[in-house]
Amino acid sequence: MYKYFFRSVLHKNNSKIVRKNNLLLGKLRAQQIISIMSQSRVSVNIPTTINASPGAEEAKLKMTYPVARKDESVTETMYGTSVKDVYRWLEDPEAQETHKFIDAQNAISQPFLEKCDEWKKINTKLTKLWNYPKYGAPMKNGSYYYYYKNTGLQNQHVLMQQDSLKEEGRVFIDPNQLSADGTTAMSQATFSDDGSYMAYGLSESGSDWEKILIRRAKDCTDFEDVLEKVKFSTIAWTLDNKGFFYGRYPCQDGKTDGSETKQNEHQKLYYHRVGESQDKDTMVVEFPEQPSWRTISEVSDCGKYLILFVSYTVRDNTLYYAHIKPGEEISGPLEVHPIVDKFEADYDYVASEGSKMYFRTNKDAPNYRLVMIDLENPDEKNWKTVVPEHSKDVMEWALCAHRNKFVVCYIRDVKSVLQAYEMETGKMVQHFDLDIGTLAGISGEKKYSEIFYSFTSFLTPGLIYRYDFAKPEEKPEVIREIKLNLEGFSRDSYAVEQVFYKSKDDTDIPMFIVRKKRDTIEPRPCLLYGYGGFNHSLMPSFGITALTFMDAFDGVVAYPNLRGGGEYGIKWHNAGRLLNKQNVFDDFQSAAEYLTCNKYTSKDRLAIQGASNGGLLVGACINQRPDLFGAAVAQVGVMDMLRFHKFTIGHSWCSDYGNPDEESHFVNLFSYSPLHNVHTPLDKSQEYPSTLILTADHDDRVSPLHSLKFAAALQEAVRQSEIQNNPILLRVYTKAGHGAGKPTTMRIKEATDILAFYFKSLNMDSVNL
Template identity: 40%
Template structure:
């Protein structure tokens, strides 16, 4: 029961050592009774949309002014930004996609805010610019999101993302002329874009238009699949599939390789548990039918060959396997499922059909390994990779042996390679030239024991010859949720940290997919505390090994990882010198009330169910700030247009930090404008954000910063 909604006149101002002073934040007497416990929520008004509520807008302005005033006092901030600009300034390519003899790919010359889409006619053709999103907005915050060429390569569907929002506007481009067509599709979100094989139109998923003032906060329900015919208005789009009796279902739709089937996967949350619905596109009057009923298992389309449809699944295979259905007699197809590539000892991370092969990517202790199989599942060896790291891509189709992939590691930027399944040859397509020597860095993988004895992998990266006797300033990163594995990858910002003499560590804690279902299940719902224990144990291991000390250890996490940082700081504030929670889920009792939050119950549980409430209440960052203990320095980052994890999470958390008696170190908010959860963020905003975070963390870990301001 809601006890009070009115605003009180009480305010709190906490002043630290000059010149830093926190802005006053109004406290209210809002509280609710939940399962016999009174839950105070004094800063609920900060959940209001900053675009709509002038009080929230004024609070954001005041917080940014206080934060900037503090950051301006940090020596070396300008030097860090300058070096970040140098490290970011290298040519970057996306993985090419082939269609109708055309090769489509993105390229960034270095410091462009957004990558540009190019096309070549033939592999060795002259590159031609198709789309330059840098021309769309003065601040560079309007991005080219998803893009898909038609099978014949004559048209291209692309999505526009403005200011970091998850909403998409889909448009169509004539590849030959480079001119956009009049077609415009609005209110698409969490959608695949899939072309009909005759190029007549696209399948996509959308929600209804939100009510005014609720665009960035309303729950996302009743997603529907539509077909848009090129040259017609969106109002004429044909509804293909919807489940009004099950409004929580999401639907993504993709056309099979041969164009004969529309494969619709329906899910309710973030778990990879799908119902499979198929539509026979060869029959104009065909109706969708259920191939796999029930939200029990993962089903990822791999490819089609004649009447055979192949999928990745975890049905009876916690580490996943490949299976095939015979679609010759659709009503009986479900009973024809048979194994093609059985479960291995490592987690299957993806698979594609290319030429006469199936390429299957595995996670082996969080590192990539790609194995090749015949279409019948016969093993044909491994794809040679450039080293230990992360390989992604390998898109293609049966009958064409050509595919492309990217490869990266902590000291190796994304490089693009071409792979021929007939010859087995790997050749470079685009290798970046960078302003550092990758050989100057050491990449180690270590294993440590968590609180319950679980063996957890962790990557530790630093400059060769680093003397960390007495401990080196160290940045520890993790995520720990939603079945998302954390892989070796390149980030210029992390390299800048290591150049200054810091150590970078990535802990592959439970909650991800590194070791299949068991690893995910071991870090969610009632087992969520394992995630925090794994992370705390990683910090303790780094200290015990002499790599760092508690007064030189900074921690960082994004989104679910931001929740991680907030939780472990509350549980072990003594272990860390500085914390960088980014776009975090901080109120675990109300997360399911905004935008995509309702999906997260698969990992977090339901706040309205008592058993789940007890677990969530115990670690919710906003509700467990421990007054009377000395906290590390905290710089919380979020964005005003984040409609994935609404910024109210971070706003309320920061207000509570600033009102608590947790020591004299700074507890600040950095709130970006016209930026969202991270996708589509322009390069200049990324550089500025990392410069601020690294200067802040360096200050409190003793990392030596570049000279200059």
Template identity: 55%
Template sequence: MSLRMAVRPFFANHSRIWANYSLFLSKQTTLTHQISYKFKLAEARQVLCVCASTSSAPRTMSFEYPEARRDETVVDDYHGTLIKDPYRWLEDPDSNETKEFIEAENKITRPYLNACPVKDDIHERLTELWNYPKYSCPFRRGDRYFFFKNTGLQNQNVLYVQDSLDGEARVFLDPNTLSEDGTIALSGSRFTEDGATFAYGLSASGSDWITIHLKDVATGKDYPEVLEKVKFASMSWTKDHKGLFYSRYPDQTGKTDGSETEVNRDQKLCFHRLNTPQKDDVIVVEFPEEPLWRIGAEVTDCGKYLIVTPVRDCRDNLLFFAELNDYNVTGKLPLTQIVHKFEADYEYITNEGSVCIFRTNKNAPNYRLIKIDLRHPHEDNWQTLIPEHPTDVLDWASAVDGDKLVIHYVRDVKSVLQLHSAETGDMIQTFDLPVGSVVGFSGKKEQTEIFYHFMSFLTPGVIYHVDLSKKPYDPTVFREVKVKGFDGSQYEAKQVFYSSKDGTKVPMFIVSKKDLPRDGSNPALVYGYGGFNINIQPSFSVTRVVFMQHFNGVVAIPNIRGGGEYGERWHNAGRLLNKQNVFDDFQAAAEYLIAEKYTKPSLITIQGGSNGGLLVAACINQRPDLYGAAIVQVGVLDMLRFQKFTIGHAWTSDYGSSDNETQFRNLIKYSPLHNIHVPDDERPEYPATLVLTADHDDRVVPLHSLKFIAALQHAARNSRQKRPLLARVDTKAGHGGGKPTTKIIDENTDILCFMTQALGLKFVK
């Protein structure tokens, strides 16, 4: 029986829908040979039940999910506890069975999203609002200024060059010309100090793998060599402008295009001489006894030293230095070790002679600046330049104008920008800022001007310029971005502090239209992260604007524990055995919004990506009654095996590892994959859930999402689960970095369509 005949009975009395779907099937002849009938029959039922429903009420029909094979024989022994892993086969991205499963998932998800009656309105409005010019801070290298710009809907930002700040801007590098679909992106770059040569990384399809290219700035032509097998790389030029230190991985068997899952190991620090082939590069630093370390390196401002910073996980690093007496490096560099234990972060800022300034959280959870004399590097000789602030987090520092430092603090999740003396540490002045974030900065020690880029929930972007050669140091607006069709005065953003389960006060930003009724009738989007010492500060988002403007939505950003908003203490309170605090904080945020009558559970959507995907998935397991919908983006979802793939081993600093019995006992309590329940009379159904991943995500590999959605759908089958549990697997995309604008708009359209369908939202034009 043909495929068309097999599915035809499901479209009885729906001739118009069948005509459209039949046409679609006629174009899928090659695909039909790869996918089983059971998947296609399920898809047919899905198309019918979605397309036949035209009301604005939430879609609560029964779903026919693909019946993914369960292999009950796969069992792991974790310290005496036997754990089944029936979807282990989905860990192989190259198997036909995995590919068929992905196709089947997309085939039931796509009709549901496409059936959203306001999909075209959402896509059109997102595109319209996205079409505004976006700029980076200008930065000077040599005698020229450079800046990034996107005219609005370009897939990738374009790098421009100009001879002076008011000179004509010319295109210097346009990544949009490198691929028809915009999936080749600039990923990391470094100019020589004289601005004569430009090293830049290119990533394809969102992968973390890059190739480094070298461009002559004057002619615009690339040098012939291309540096390959590069990932998580530092790039730093010698002061003769001819040699580049960079980190790379050795050749490995199999593919390295971002769709593989093999562990990244044995990174080396290499030295490349300009205009020579990569095969002539030499390894200058390696730690063969520590295959999982990643090696960072920076040539000091004076050019006499190379600072080497090995890191094992996602926090803490060791500290070495080597003297660069000759820039013609020919082999291993003799290293002097300063820091011998992984117990704190050390970040090089600048130096005068042998005295270097570092940012560190050693004995300072909110960070401080210290001086280390490389002639006498023992810790007993370290000096504090800027002490730890009792409440504000010293987020970054940059040397400018010879003897000054620009310091960025985070104070209650808001940016504070100050100018300090590099000699004494004394504060010279504070640059006044509204409530928001400094999202960009440029300035160099040998330059007398700085630029900084401010953004907030309601401010798309303002770039300020400060001339440090003239007093007073008054900022002037260099460039201000406006978004046509958005009037920030119609909205309000406020910060509240709510109590978590254990009484901890947690800050949260709430953004919405002014004078929105507080009667529990508003849809709410709650976004969270809570990990890896990362701050979630105010930023401008077109998607959130559309949600507020056209759905009368409330956007809430709780700054939960695990992040770095209050320094290492906040981070430590949400990692390892304290990870449950992160979920408790997030759930308490939703409870606050309900108690304060911003919204109600059936109208709450929770969203998070990567570590935030773990957050969302864990919360729908623990409190499914609290939310109406969930968006799980590129999430870490198998907490027992994450360390076995690509760079997952680095996350053990936040999560721990199932290899450790105590940490295993903690991980199994919240691992999203291992805590899925069957909705029944005692346990509520899951909120409508959309799981998103992509085929070239080599950060959090797709197997997490695939195993999770397979297990979730299995639990829902023949249960009281009515809300949809769907997956969206993108192609030629990765973890998020470098994603072209067209894909970003399409993805956010699908997310808003899913929320509209699942919650019965109304689009207000």
């Protein structure tokens, strides 16, 4: 089956086709990518003025915040601990009181950010830097090649089609034509085996909900088929090109546009026939006794087996298979057979040869290995290791090309390594030379000899390579270099270094530091960005916001690879999850101390930022060590660690956070939950840094209720303090979600808000605006 992997780091889309990991916080697919009603009186007071004038000193003057009603009656006793939840009414996204609270917050934060000359200058600079052509690696499907392209400032990437690599591409599908404001985005796309059809998903306003349509390759027209209620699903075509398998949820009461908070349960796997209406689809797999289970599928290369990946968290899955016959009618539920029936490891499908299935797995291999499982004798004792686990390098993904070549990407000390192996022997036959950086994307298929891959780094927007296994005497060739439209930009003007610093428990933590070259190191404005969770690796990646921070503010950008990530395999992940989660916060705080102790920055000029799970990171750290930071930005963060599992797909995160309904996990979660550890500053060491909390109204991955409740609690706490002068702001964006599909105009605006906030909070000099 065709594989396309795409990576994007720092709060962008991530469309690596990974099974259960499409629910990761902050990792979103782009290519295949109980609210309690309150009837109480609204009591949100909107100030008519902000007690500060625009300018750098505004961030240091005391502000007047909206007064959010506190419902003291909402109290629960959990394992002997009384837990108040006075802002639970903010969990209702439909309530007028919630809307007024959001309006009141935006009435403060928007003027604070926008009513200054620096905002306009930063926006102009970002727009200029963003305006350069962007391309994805080509993909071969049937008679055509395809690639994604953005001319520079288009809201969404356009999928292009070409007859050969030498010809100009033509538009195959342009999402920019589907909505005036660019908020309709492609969420996934999968071609039929012969390349004649493409099934693709469309999402609105950043929601995880999508609808699936089908386009003809020959004339770029769509069938009338429209599949609704689709979420967290892949598309798996049958070999006869007549239809595909996909997952959908049952109809539910109320909205399903991404603004709702109801839990997603009872997903079922269906088979859809091209040209028929959705109500004729055949339900083929369900697990009615397990409402939280999700099933995604792959059709084997021979077309005779449907491989099922079942999960209920974002870690570990079981494996099943069903017999299917190409060309035969699929008329009812399939008989499924277990391959692996315990949730104890990850399994990703790579390829097949008849009944022999090849999987990437961390079963008995913390750094992952490639194994062969014969469905005619699938007992674990009969599994064969094809490519063994490396002692240090982590096998990040694998695909099959040229009939029998496994193309494997490893992570070696947070840098990509690309190699190829023989299917039968596991012998390495090719090592691809890469600079220090990251494989941003790769495409390839078993029946084609060509592969395409793209490379990026902190200072390299992109290099796209082509390699043909049928011509081993030839080296990989660069077929496209992506360049900035920035006169005078030179990578040689910047320095990139990787350091290893000690965390609180003496563990060595790697960190990249990127800055302009100087003869001496002296304290400069510094942005410290972190994630630390869900086995997600924070790899070197090019970003316009980071470049602007360095270029405009002469700043330093640092990326620590915190425990909880996947940079060093499952052991690294385990060291930062569940009862070990505090290690992640310690790692981040130790990174801040390293940067200040080594004169890269000073505490009052150090900003921290994180999105999703990284938003939790920021929220926890400003509670625990507010004295370390001058500013903080928490984007779409998980802030209520006692109730996260009750909304949308939050129950899936218990594999990383633990279940709040279990005592040991409750005690641990309560100890660091940002919402439950807010304090009133009594001296300067306890003063919160200038803090900007960002969320979006259609985020159905991490519901905005987390940010709303946290902001209300923070503002109430600092209102009681005579010490606190730094602002606590909440900004809620509209027609936006967790990050996937966000149009370019919104991305630039959000980046402008963040950089303007840093400019005002850290008293920066306008070096190059």
